[in-house]
Amino acid sequence: MPEVRAAAQAAGLPPLRAAGGETAAAAAPSPAPAAEPLPPAPPPAPSGWQPTMIVDGSVRAGQRVWGQACDIIVYGTVNPGAEVIADGNVHVYGALKGRAIAGGAENTAARIFALQFDPELVSIAGYYAVRDELGDAPIGKAVQATLTGERMKFDRLG
Numbered sequence: 478m479p480e481v482r483a484a485a486q487a488a489g490l491p492p493l494r495a496a497g498g499e500t501a502a503a504a505a506p507s508p509a510p511a512a513e514p515l516p517p518a519p520p521p522a523p524s525g526w527q528p529t530m531i532v533d534g535s536v537r538a539g540q541r542v543w544g545q546a547c548d549i550i551v552y553g554t555v556n557p558g559a560e561v562i563a564d565g566n567v568h569v570y571g572a573l574k575g576r577a578i579a580g581g582a583e584n585t586a587a588r589i590f591a592l593q594f595d596p597e598l599v600s601i602a603g604y605y606a607v608r609d610e611l612g613d614a615p616i617g618k619a620v621q622a623t624l625t626g627e628r629m630k631f632d633r634l635g
Contacts, residue, residue, distance in 0.1 A: 536561060536575065546582070557597060566590070576600075577622075585624050590634070594620035604629060 530544040532551045538558030542549065548565035555561055559575035564582040566589070573591035580587030580602035587601050595616050598607050601624040614620065614631035623630045 535571065563587070580624070589622040592619050593617060599629065601629065
């Protein structure tokens, strides 16, 4: 049994405890070898960026979801009267029927993705387009919205 204890300790497992019959002296484990220090944790991102916010389900009319200092992913529909806001990108894996606002922190590289694009309003870095101003945007299709200069661009995905 001492060889099993030594192998367990060498593998980094906690010491084995005696279970019935053995005396405390016989069960006392030998001192474990000094463990190597763990590497230091990586420093946090200097920009203060947070992990992506994930919304499981639809965003209902009257609701506002804000992904502060992050991207936002919605697994569901953004209903008319609902609003999703992100300082980064907005992804809607469902229908976008409400408002989507990306680049809330003046991030002109932010994008809006939707599997079914039919929004009330889309905005990137403060530049916006309402439903009546979408022009040739592929309504009802999978779309990526980007900002080129001061003009919104709507490209079909796939």
